[in-house]
Amino acid sequence: MKNLSKLTLIIAGCAIATGISSCSNPQGNTNTHAKEISSSEDSLQHYVDERIGIYEKVKLSTNLNDLSATDRKILPLLIQAAQIMDELFWKQAYPQRDSLLSTIKDEKTKAFVWINYGPWDRLNGDKPFIAGIGAKPEGATFYPAGMTKEQLEKSDLKNKFNQYSVIQKDSTGKLVEIPYHVLFASELQNASSLLKQAALLTEDAGFKKYLNLRADALTSDDFTASDYAWLDMKTNNLDIIIGPIENYEDKLFNARASYESYVLVKDKVWSKRLAKYVAMLPQLQEGLPVAAKYKKEKPGIDSELNAYDVVYYAGDCNAGSKTIAVNLPNDEIIQQKKGTRRSQLKNAMKAKFDKILVPIAKELIDKDQQQYINFDAFFANVMFHEVAHGLGIKQTVTGKGFVKEALQEQYSWLEEGKADVLGLYMVTGLLKKGELEGDLKTFYTTYMAGILRSVRFGAASAHGKANMQCFNFFKENGAFVRNPNGTYKVDFTKFETAMNKLSSLIITLQGNGDKAAVAKVQKENAVISPELQKDLDKLTQKGIPVDIIFEQGVDVLGVK
Template sequence: TMSGKLTVEQHLARFIPVEISADLSQLNSNQLKAIIKLIEACKLFDQLYIRQVWSGNEEMYRNLLEKSKNNEEDGLLLQLFYISRGPWDRFTASEPFVSGVEERPKNANFYPKDMTKIEFEQWIETLSKDDRYQATGFYHIIQRNAKTNKLECIPYSEAYQDLLTPISRLLEEAADLIDEKSLKKFLKLRARSFQTNDYIESEVAWLNIEPNCPIEVTCGPYETYTDELFSYKAAFGMHVHIRDQPYTEKLNFFTESLSIIESHLPVPDEYRNKELKSVPIVVVNEIFNGGDAPLPMTVAYNLPNDEQIIKQFGSKLTIMKNIQEGKYVT
């Protein structure tokens, strides 16, 4: 049942469906089959992110799915739940729109519900440097040991094994259908990352996907906004894109000219940026996403977020042309 000032219809009325499209004519039959595998993986990322948001999220989602079969209002409520990936209104500081649900927990489902900031901070002081790195890093959840009641780190690869294993299998199957070596390498390495919890090698492979590859895929634990307690823990999301080569080439022409533009600026030499580096830009058209990716519906992203990887290997800016255009349709 609904909670709050707005009805479910009023909540949904704030969203406007917009049709987005991408030109798939450049893809061969195997690439199209790979896209289908990747879309299946996106749907599993939805399940995974729903789990990360709140400990009661999966059960509520299952209940709404069942109720929506026979009740139109529950069907609308399910639609709103799915848009928000939980029972909280994203427009009003995460107030619940489902009766009986408390405010959105800052701990999300990354930490025990009863864990406080002070308890966590005191606990990490007792850890070794390596263990502290994991406790405050992107890729481990924090749980209480059932016997000792003490906090402990659980790697994502273990905590989410039931979903990461089929996701890895789908990435492997997609990779086997693709001829482009750099994308094939990324998908296989990322599939392995989901099993080993080590993301460095696959992040570098993502940065090195060849410019002429028609398919662009981003998937993994990246953004930390869902962790409102510390912003340590990364949420899983996935984008599947088709590259827009003409627009990518146009933008890269300008970024490659930045140093020339800098040299002609009417400022004293001491104010010039002598080490100006351009970030690679890829313009794409999105065809599907999953997990944390649509919250909110972003028009671009600059990844990875790991500072050590950025220092060594750089980052990549992905601009979603059809999503940007869709925002102006309304």
């Protein structure tokens, strides 16, 4: 818990209002500090003072009374394993952390480095906020510094895009591939040992099998068996998502996976409510508003839709915008054969709804439509976003292989956009069939407020780009209007029409596997207009946070 304990101490001296406000100078003399730094550093210090306030601190906890004594013993082991993933992600994102922090005197700047896992502001286009730091490398540490895409593509390496390895240069300058389980052998062995200790304790057979297989997978980079075992779990109270999973950090090829972990406690009541929806995927796939050749695939349905309280975030999922729902595994073959597990992180979701979405709605949603903002609609929109990852198309219709391989670095943002709009498509269809309760107006209006929340994540985020594309497409198609006072009013009929048009556009782009066409769409549509930026700036001026950071760990939970 090395990094998190330091971050808690740094932030402890900051006053909490609507977000983390600026820490006061301990001597009360800002002029003294200003003399120690250059004008460039002074400008960046002012930037940090403003930007650190965009985060709201949230305590991650759950009701432990529903857990057995054994489960309460297992939780600390899972958290320790997750903390190792956090350290590994630092090595992937910014391995010079400790040397950088040793040069920083200002406590707020240190805190901002911890929040961003490096000296680049993840929610503002990866803008550097420390003097002398250049642009963030697109390939992070996955590739040699300065290596171009063309150099790797033209190389004779056999496994150029293996997601569980890095590319380095040997002593002769030749490119070589080093697997994660070799590069991080010591750390992964420690994490594996912790999972095996947890497996010895647990009384749940499915969870025991998964923990043992995942422990072995961490030290071999072969995750297939553990992914299947994870999907087979049905009666577990605890869960841990752990390993190199998402490709967001690799902006060069969207190929290499980053380490992360979530430690989860199942909410059995909410999970039971959600169980029926996965079985409806084939019927919803058939009704997609797109040409027949783009919806021939059969989505896997042998999976679960569950709600959890998340009690620990680590690594990639804790960097930048915090994930509030998970759809895994990412392996397309497993998705087609068996499906995915959709995990809704209910406590984190509720924190974002209360502290961010509701205040945004009060500022930017038409006064007469604010009555339609509610948590159940927000929960459903996010939930069906994750379910919708299972809809659409995985293999291109043009012979270019999997969509992910064809689109490379353009894949993630478009896939998130697909899930956004197809999630809304699912909500609409289920409401019409009477399979979902509620007023369509609440889902559409809450979705609109959700777009305004997510576009604040910025252009460096796949989710931010996806929401910017949706906003601009819906605006172009009259799905909402901007009132003279700067609030937004949904046209419910045109909203549905725009939803279907955008669904068709995205699935077609994916099915064609045309990376150049997707890049053109991103350049033209995944941008924030000056008018929208002006409206978003009002939110900052009002002190409405952009995202949340966590107070978390065994001490917060009260387990040892």
